[in-house]
Amino acid sequence: MYCEQFFRDGTVDWSEDKRLVFPSLAHWHGLRTFKTQIARRFGVSSPEFVLLANRSAQLVRLAARLMFRKCRNVLTTDLNWPSWQNIVCDEAVRCGQRLTNSQITPLVFSDQASADDVNERLAQAFTENGCDGVFLPAVTNLGVRLDTSSLLAKLKANGGLRFAMIDSAQSFCHIASPAPLPFADFTIAGCHKWLRGSLPLGLGICGRSIVAEQFRDMLASTPSLFGIDDPLLRFSEQIEHQAVDRYSETVNVTPLFSGNAAIVATDSGEAIVAKQACKRTANAELIRKSVPTRLWQPVETDTSMNSGIVLLQSKSHNIVRSEPNVVRSKFLEKRVAISAYKGGLVRLSAPESIDCQMIESLQDALVSVA
Template sequence: MPSPTENYWISSTDQVTIKSGVDEAMPELLYLDTARLGLMSPQACRASVDFARFSSEYGATLYLTDFLKDGFASLPSTIRDGYCGLEDWRGVSTLRQSLRVLSDSQCDSNVLIASRAASLMKLAARLLVRPCHNILVTDLSWPAYDRILRRAANNRGYKVTNVRIRRDILKRQLTADELTDKIAAQFVRDVCDGLFLPLVDNLGVQLPVRRIVDRIRKEAELRFVVLDAAQAYNHVPLALASNYCDFVIAGCHKWLRAFTPMGVGFFGHPATADYIRDSTQRWTQQGAIDDPLMRFADELDGGACQRFGETVSLSPMLTSNAAAIDALRNRKATDAATDNELILTSMAASLGWRVRTPCDDLRSRIVLLQSPRDSDRHVSPEMLRRRFLNRSIALSAYARGIVRVSLPSRPFSVDDCAALQTALSSTA
């Protein structure tokens, strides 16, 4: 029988190859889809593979407990030698610090870890509706998050005011300054006192959130600000050290490239940090906020584990930690996204595709393209998505022939450009 290390190898680049004994000539996949899950980073993949191997050989022994609490160095050297993919794990406090650095937060800001970002959205909604009687949102909000917030507001008899801006943004009819004026004016006119905005929405619109918040605070009372950074974390600068917001929800499975979902919450504004910390502890103890990973991470950070705690999935912490290490190592790498956008949009426009991007000051690394063919506008998004996948391109697709492209930070290669040309030209 082969040993556990003989049936796979890990390259020094962005790949893990599983050897199956069958060699098939497959073109390299161009992955441009962070709408669902980002492509797992190299170190995250190593951590995932080696943790699976570790679990199959050692299970939930004290080795695992020591490893989770005290890090890789706590394992005997004979074990460490066989699981180098886990070498970056140094405990929950180090994981929090890496996530904090990537968010550009203050060094003493708070980092919550949860099994699902939705758990943190439920927490954020409760935090918002306590001090705020009328919360302003936009039609850029993720629908599931919008429902959570409205449910919390309805339970207390409070209002949610919606500003419709997406259509005008995608028609390039709003600049960042005009958008700021529009949101601030609506906030004042409807006597709002709370704010919930995405930093980047799922179609790639990057809101000038800090400018909006500063403008509102000059004209009205703004009691609490929550930001959705699901599409922004490790994609655009968050600049949380300036304390322009109160609570930020993010995830590690998209642009951070951990792949296995894990929610992250950031807070540290001097005026609201104690309120958030105390409320979170109280609601967790009462069961109103029920996330087993949040409790487990806090226990590990405190150096202990409850004997009768709920079983939780540990992989998200390890892959998120490894992905954060990769992101920190690559932080100073050259970002070719702007050049990639020019290549993509020029190519698409020359083939008749409509580029549906907002004004320059509202753009992100997400580009929307709409097919010029009537046939594409009547097929299902899944069929359109599969057409690109058949040409070795992974992306998201929507109704009316729209595709969503997440631009990589590395430059498009000649092969990438050829694949894009073929896919965008295809009618089949």
Template sequence: MSTAIYLNTARLGLMLPRVQRLYGDFLKFTGDEVSSLYFDKFIYFGFESLPNKIQKIYPFLSDWKGISNFKKSLKSILSVPLYATTDAKILLANRSCQLMKLGANLLFLKSQKVLTTDLEWPQYKAILKQQKEFLGGKIKTVDLRSFILEDNCTREDLISRVISAYDKYDCDGLFISHITFEGFRLPVEDIVKIITSQKKKPSFVVVDGSQSFSHSPLNILEYSDFYITGCHKWLRAWHPMGLAFCSQSNSVEFITTIYRQMLEKGKLDDPLLNFTNQLELGSNSAFTETVNLNSLFSAAAAVANILEGNQSMEQKFKKLVEQVEKLEAVSINYHWTPLVKNDSLKSGIGLIKSTKPSIRALTPKQLRASFQSHGIDLTAYGKGIIRISAPIKELDINDYQLFHKALDFCHS
């Protein structure tokens, strides 16, 4: 059955119509002009560098204005005063894992003991551990998951628990998600502010923003040194591309020095990161790996879509949370229980657990397939837990009836 309700943006966001249009023109353009001088100019300088006759043939390419302007547009959607400064830096990479590798190196070059949580993305935690083994240092983990799910903790309780662990282990670095992959919204900005004001300021802070970029307000950028995110989830650009926002002016030079050293020594293996670095340096090696540039153009269209919208990020976030709460309210009638109770920790991602033994006995694949058979796509975990991401469109009565039907089928 085709998908009628898509609740899986936390895994992969549906491609925006505007992105689809640009990408269609880009495919035609590469087929017609890939070896011409027009193509090179377009990559470096954007749509306006093309002759009028070419612009008329491929009008939807107009969202691409060159790499420099693309980075400026990324700064514009953040609405953070710090990013108006010229020394703020954005890194682009084909793979966000390479940016996490860089972030872990930066952490252990600056810090001896890094505090993290048990809510982090497993692959990122593995990278953090690998770089710790390579550079030395220690990782300390504060357990938050059971604290949130079993103790119904408040935002203040969570802040106190993290700060207590930071103090107990005498940490001087921090790696933490803004919104976790399971949807818990962590008060990172308050944590960093309080640590800085009452104890010792972290030497370096890396934030995983994979689930918060284009999902929630990003005040966190004022309190992190290195914020890692991507374009294929809530931005809805489809093509994976990693972004790193170097948020603190006193860290930019250090970050730039380290990532260029790692590129030169082959410790960072990412064609797009290398390509954009060469552009910044004004060099152009003839022996670099072929770069997949598709993600640049799809991201440019997605960012342009945000800039031309009339909804603030605060309004968007509130609407996404409300969408999840409505779906959670429906699920309660069929013996499902929302796992995040405290409003301050909620996001546009919800976790719901079935109380029925037969459902909890299903494998994640079987549970997801049950919803897919009713035209609903979501993420399923073990023990009867599903993750729902707020749909972009407002659900209507037919959508809720379909969700009712899927829950009833599982319950029967």
């Protein structure tokens, strides 16, 4: 209740004595500065284009409602993150609009099509189904990197694209361009994945000033009208615009500080991220070559769609039949963190540096779990 100025302006005006008492807050210079740093990473011109929330899902729902105000038929894919895809599907039904779900999984994994081939399929689906919006991932949860920039540029040039929403949860601080500027109307990401901000903090990036204005108009409406309310989203907007509700609910603000600390500590300039991405891609190839292929089969894609994420398919019937959480636990017992999916599919994210001992530990884990 009594910390509005601190949240708004940070420690800039603190005395030296006070900074010594709270040294861990030395880099907190207020909400606007934090948003400015995020805006710079996404290549947008103003911190006003940035929204912060406790839950990314709430940003997805708000963005979907805005998208379906403008669009009658939105193109998605079967490689979209299922939870967010379900939200967009719900909003399409609620608004009486349509989704066109392009099945590109066989094209990517079985045919090992290039990024250009996939874009051709998506552009064809967009035109043939009369779509006027898209909801696509920049990098899928399975590590497939889509060339969304080229696709959106083509759709925009043809005049049929009215709104583009991009899932950048797996691309922010992972690949050099986290959003396909200048064609994305709204981008969703978070601080706890590749930025390593520890605590979940949802990021919403508006691609244009009119989109930012429309979002804030929605937020200014009664929460019950939209069935959506994110405490941190409302609190951060109120703090920045000096209109704090005296009777608002208690808000978990700690993700602001962990996210800010991570972005201050991480040089996420485009050249740096591109260099790191090249290292991950090279290390991912090293991991693929070291996999015991009698037990695991690397799932290959065309090099134009690689992202430094490795997929492995188990050849063990026991693993194929096991629940994903059981498989993940077995790897954790061997001190290897993976994401597990049904059917014996696992995902590993290649680190920026790797050595022989790490490779040997991974090989041991793969053999032991299988």
